[in-house]
Amino acid sequence: MPKVKFCLDEESKEIEVKTGVTLLEAAAKAEIRLNSICGGDGICAGCKVKVTKGEVKAEPTILLSREEVKGGYVLACQTKVVEQLEVEVPPESRAEEGQILIDEDAQRFKALTAGEQSYKHEPLVKKRFFQLPSPNLQDNLADHQRLYREIRRKEEVPTMQMGLKVLSNIQNLLRNNNWGVTVTLGRRGGTTEVIQLEDGNRTTQNYGVAIDIGTTTVVAHLVDLSNGNTLGAEARYNSQIEHGEEVTRRIIYSDQTGIEKLQEVIIEDINKLISTLVSQNQLELEHLTTVICSGNTTMLHFLLGLDPTHIRKDPYVPLSTNPPPIRAAEVGIRINPRGLLYSMPSIGGWVGGDITAGVLASGIHRRDDLTMLIDIGTNGEILVGNKEWMLSASASAGPAFEGTGARSGMRASKGAIERVEITDDDLRYSVIGGGKPKGICGSGLIDLVAELFKVGFINRTGKLDTERSTRVQETGVGAQFVVVTADESRTGEDIVITQPDIENLIRAKAAIYAGAHILMQRLNLDFDKLDHLLIAGGFGAYIDRESARILGLIPDIPLSKVQFIGNTSIIGTKMALLSHQALKEANEISQSVTYYDLINYPNYFDEFTRAKFLPHTDLDKFPTVTSEIHNRKHQ
């Protein structure tokens, strides 16, 4: 086996690998984590390395310049080891542990919008410094109008508003600061509000937080609004979980006991996330001027204390799909007291602002070709369309893919098993952030079930075969498969997947597949008419497309058409935070998507039942998977 020596800044690591493995896989074996946002698709260029000794077999790529290629640079994921090598790893290609969430999103975003027209950097709330001409007898315009005149000279603001409290401060501020003033301008629909006036030039003291309120997980990104840089990312479970794991249960809870409790709980989660981000970055809360939240429609109702009752009652009418921006303080979010809270506009009662953000991030609404977006969270939303039309639906998947539904499940954070590979006599896995594992996140669970099926440890209904492996154990409450034994885990307990876990996952994937199937049926199109299938979700690094296909979570189409694009909700939301044009476009998206209600579709339950096999009842729908499994059995 050839040896590969990786040279890092201050150290080098050498490892033996099989011929034909990619440099990305080799690096992972050497416990060197490279950026691989695209999941090894060769489109993000995050894993660029330099081969300094030896020959490699590299796929051609347009992501490297002629100079780079001449200099020996390759994309690690697109390059196979054929002989002994020395490889230099540039620092920017290494995924830093604490930076996982951010780098991935940032680079994924870069990959997604590559070649597309990006949105103008013009944050929803921006700070601008204006040096006003001091008044004289020939020009003795009032302070207020003098400021407006200057703003209008420099900025495009058709209509402006200013509250009395801000206005009453203007006189002394201008005179004490030699007529120089920093103005915080906040977009409120078609109007721009002068939110605050500050002495001197404070334009760099402007930060915002983009938040994705998942039913299970809440993710927050801290952004420097002056330059668009993401400074940090944090995630935590949605504390509403104790009042119901699924959306419907929480609506029932709020219907019975009032919305206040659920609102209070999510606001507290948000405040904790913000507080952590702010202290990590040594910022002051008053410099945070903006919070923008996406999430499903019900989560966005709870955020604002709006009653979601009718979302679950025929004809499923939300109170609002596009609530107005308000002061964040009005719902108890602790940032600058005059800072604004925005919501990403939702499409309907069961397709929320997270999907609008996903469309925005992936640019489906600007494309000619036909794209399907599947966002896998506690609900599975499916959207299909192009720049002419878009159709969407929602399938109740439950939290299986977010980890919380499974015995050893966990959120995609440090210590989570995110990849699994099983052979008859071996099991390999990789852990987010390296080290001993604590549990399994969504992408790990998908891999796990797919691998179990591939090697025949489970059958097409997902039933564990206790005969096939010592890892399959019978317990008092059913069978389970041991992924990591207690002595190798960080928790000191076995990391397992149980029979009910597997069944949950199959039910979840069946719900999503059935939804996607029905949407295509409505369009009278087969899946092979799709030009792209995008999978979104907060799974960790990425979801393995092949595992997803083996599971039957996604249809059997060429994997080259399938792309994992991560948490597009947070990416799209951050785009809106940084550009009011993007938010405006999000509004247009939310109004133009047709929402299709699965619950009332007569065939939905049948389709769901048929999809509750691996990969599906109808194997003709999955020829590739079928032949692969068949070949494997006869290897």
Add this chain to the structure above:
Amino acid sequence: MPKVKFCLDEESKEIEVKTGVTLLEAAAKAEIRLNSICGGDGICAGCKVKVTKGEVKAEPTILLSREEVKGGYVLACQTKVVEQLEVEVPPESRAEEGQILIDEDAQRFKALTAGEQSYKHEPLVKKRFFQLPSPNLQDNLADHQRLYREIRRKEEVPTMQMGLKVLSNIQNLLRNNNWGVTVTLGRRGGTTEVIQLEDGNRTTQNYGVAIDIGTTTVVAHLVDLSNGNTLGAEARYNSQIEHGEEVTRRIIYSDQTGIEKLQEVIIEDINKLISTLVSQNQLELEHLTTVICSGNTTMLHFLLGLDPTHIRKDPYVPLSTNPPPIRAAEVGIRINPRGLLYSMPSIGGWVGGDITAGVLASGIHRRDDLTMLIDIGTNGEILVGNKEWMLSASASAGPAFEGTGARSGMRASKGAIERVEITDDDLRYSVIGGGKPKGICGSGLIDLVAELFKVGFINRTGKLDTERSTRVQETGVGAQFVVVTADESRTGEDIVITQPDIENLIRAKAAIYAGAHILMQRLNLDFDKLDHLLIAGGFGAYIDRESARILGLIPDIPLSKVQFIGNTSIIGTKMALLSHQALKEANEISQSVTYYDLINYPNYFDEFTRAKFLPHTDLDKFPTVTSEIHNRKHQ
């Protein structure tokens, strides 16, 4: 002497008059008060009567239709008695006592805009009833967006805003009222705010108050916003007077002790006026959705608690000439808690929203011909221009013309002497509302000084001649002229004008004349180039143009060019209250008028000093007055 019999609805009154008196004068003698907003100029058509028996000598008029002329209708002010008559007085021509303020303004407004395009009735805050289609599976738009869709179908609202409190109420309101809802829409600059939602159809429960905050007098009109009708008018002194009679003194006071006290006091005045109007009309405060205030720039600063300090310091810069609409409750005005408070935009530090309103009301900004507007209050503002350009200035007149500066002075309200006529051996006067007099208002004082001068009781410096009349008395503190003796007055005290009163009035008129003179000088124009001279102010029924000219308050130009147009501040403000187009035009006016600062004009003091004679030092400037006085002396 011919007899005239006036036939009213339920009674008739007969009176003997001299040949040649007008029917208006005859009616007054019979104690029948006819509308005469234009002061007998024959332009308001308020005094229309029908001659049923006898011949009259009537001036031709275009204000009566051919049918009316055939039917015997005449304008009482343009018709002279030559023989015995019977005259029918239609009810609409009678000025009701309690209705003086309103009718005058309403009819004056009618006269002013006669033939001009009036503004579309679209109040700043309007109520509209919408019957929404109830949702179904094919149309399950969210409540919020469903309402917006309906509003946009019926109304032109480019951008809309809605607060969270209003929004959170929408769900139950719509469902409990069969999807019918009354929406209160308030204009905030270029945006429309959904201020409140109410059950059922409440469109007629929408009232507003237009307020003119004079330095001395505060006037409030209550308006039914659903149809534009004025329901009542009230006036009271500005309680800030105890902290300074003039604007400058109040600014100094606020500079020393804070703005809060002056704000508190004016808000209390406004609340009292509103409370009186509301209880007179048996309304509920929550149905008042709008308050709009005009006044000079400093008064509008105090209203909002904005610091006016720099208005009196070179280069005279206000804090704001166009403060934003706010919730009236924010400054303590008690109407609907979500109702809005608007300010009329000001032109500069010393030419306020009252003048903008005056221009709006009189339409100077739309006219081709050259018009001068003199607004006589505690300050005298002068504006001259046409639709191409406008120039304005302010002269510090003091409260002389508002009555408060004079010993027996009073506001133009019931019991005030508003007209005075003196002959060598007789003195006649008329009292607002009839009955015994309590004091003298501005128009009465102007008449009085002019008459005293005409009959020679005062000389050109205003000095009382104790030799000429028993009414001129010497007191310990100087001479005075007794207008009404104690036994004839309602107060039981003599109603007098003192030597200092006269000197005050002369100073005040000199300040205004000098200002007008300098503006014309700057334009290189003589007064005779003026096509119109409009005199505005809250004097009572009207100011006698001839008296004003004798005084030298206005230049010596043909009286046909001079028109008294009353309190244009309240008229224009009411126009804005009733039409956001009018407010928009007021904004444009306020920005297009050039403000000319008299204080820094080197010749101002000289011009002022020259004008401190009756009518002026330079008699050549007043040929008509001079010849009249001359003729009188030699009669």
